[in-house]
Amino acid sequence: MRAPLIAGNWKMNGSLSLIDTFAEALSGAELPQAVTLALAVPFPYVGVARERLPQSVRLAGQTLSDQPSGAFTGEVSGAMLADVGADMVLVGHSERRTLFGEDDAAVLARVQAALGQGLTPVLCLGETLEERDAERTEAVVLGQLEAVMEALDSDERARLVLAYEPVWAIGTGRTATPEQAQQVHAAIRARLERYDGALAASMQVLYGGSMKPDNAAELLAQPDIDGGLIGGASLKVDDFLAICQSAG
Numbered sequence: 001m002r003a004p005l006i007a008g009n010w011k012m013n014g015s016l017s018l019i020d021t022f023a024e025a026l027s028g029a030e031l032p033q034a035v036t037l038a039l040a041v042p043f044p045y046v047g048v049a050r051e052r053l054p055q056s057v058r059l060a061g062q063t064l065s066d067q068p069s070g071a072f073t074g075e076v077s078g079a080m081l082a083d084v085g086a087d088m089v090l091v092g093h094s095e096r097r098t099l100f101g102e103d104d105a106a107v108l109a110r111v112q113a114a115l116g117q118g119l120t121p122v123l124c125l126g127e128t129l130e131e132r133d134a135e136r137t138e139a140v141v142l143g144q145l146e147a148v149m150e151a152l153d154s155d156e157r158a159r160l161v162l163a164y165e166p167v168w169a170i171g172t173g174r175t176a177t178p179e180q181a182q183q184v185h186a187a188i189r190a191r192l193e194r195y196d197g198a199l200a201a202s203m204q205v206l207y208g209g210s211m212k213p214d215n216a217a218e219l220l221a222q223p224d225i226d227g228g229l230i231g232g233a234s235l236k237v238d239d240f241l242a243i244c245q246s247a248g
């Protein structure tokens with residue numbers, strides 16, 4: 001059985017004071033036992049979030065360098081993230097792919113860098129509106145998936161978490177319907193079957209894209225949706241906690 005994972009992605013938002021707001025709310029919150037919470041906060045806040053948030057909350061970077069160290073001004077390595085208390089990292093978020101030019105090869109290199117440091121990569125997949133309208137959703141999403149999976153061995157594959165985030169639903173207020181999301185999640189799981197049935201059965205596949213308290217329960221009730229990757233609503237602690245509640 002796959003346990004639900006609710007991960008917030010603060011993107012380039014937040015502050016020390018927001019970390020404190022979350023620390024206070026999360027330490028007193030009664031959340032469903034089965035649900036794991038994670039927060040992907042901006043780099044400067046990872047260490048302090050680790051000190052202030054309950055240990056049960058997993059911390060994630062939002063990206064990482066594909067290099068271990070060296071003269072790469074502005075970059076942050078997987079080892080550094082692990083050093084300050086992250087155990088996960090988002091890889092291939094659509095904003096990284098479109099705004100920062102990360103192609104499938106760059107995404108794969110980052111997944112490998114994360115695995116090399118013992119971090120759990122959350123591999124993000126998703127199609128643009130144009131691609132959906134051209135009925136290329138599954139081809140695009142499964143192509144992004146295979147570009148990584150093909151290069152990994154079975155132990156490495158088993159360490160990934162996937163996130164399906166249709167680009168047209170990110171920050172737009174336009175959510176995929178539960179049926180639309182489920183269809184893609186089922187296609188992802190079917191493709192994982194080709195590698196190995198146990199992998200397909202155990203891999204967590206999150207949905208992301210305008211997930212909010214009022215649509216989370218319906219999305220999370222879908223058989224192949226194992227959690228959420230939440231942007232805007234993860235900046236409001238009450239909304240984030242409400243989504244966590246509906247995952248239980």
Ligand SMILES: O=C(CO)COP(=O)(O)O
Pocket residue numbers: 009093165169170171172173208209210211229230231232233
């Ligand atoms: O990109 C996302 C999470 O990684 C989704 O963002 P929104 O929830 O703001 O649409």
